[in-house]
Amino acid sequence: MYDNQPRTSAPDTLPEVITRYLKAHRAHDTATAITAFTDRATVIDDGNTYAGTEVIEAWLNRSATEFTYTIHLTNAQQTDATRYIATHHLEGNFPGGTIDLRYQFTLRDGLIERLVIEP
Numbered sequence: 001m002y003d004n005q006p007r008t009s010a011p012d013t014l015p016e017v018i019t020r021y022l023k024a025h026r027a028h029d030t031a032t033a034i035t036a037f038t039d040r041a042t043v044i045d046d047g048n049t050y051a052g053t054e055v056i057e058a059w060l061n062r063s064a065t066e067f068t069y070t071i072h073l074t075n076a077q078q079t080d081a082t083r084y085i086a087t088h089h090l091e092g093n094f095p096g097g098t099i100d101l102r103y104q105f106t107l108r109d110g111l112i113e114r115l116v117i118e119p
Contacts, residue, residue, distance in 0.1 A: 028064040038111045045117040067094040082107045
């Protein structure tokens with residue numbers, strides 16, 4: 001079914017769990033964002049690994065207040081049956097001021113099992 005070629009798709013075709021997470025993250029709604037993850041989820045961001053919902057929730061709370069920025073979804077791809085990439089453009093008061101980040105999601109049982117965020 002998948003030929004290992006990423007397929008670009010419209011942002012509104014991302015799975016509901018990803019759009020729920022992204023909307024909650026943008027709104028700094030940690031309580032909703034954390035519901036998108038499995039109990040054993042892992043997030044890798046800025047070279048750090050966060051494992052389990054309690055640790056991920058602390059990361060979400062910290063990242064929501066560390067910098068002020070705008071975030072815009074610029075691209076969405078499905079790379080296989082359970083993997084998606086959502087590319088975002090951020091502008092704000094963090095070092096460098098602008099960056100494009102790839103949010104690489106792996107789903108399991110309808111929830112986010114792994115999220116890797118990198119340029």
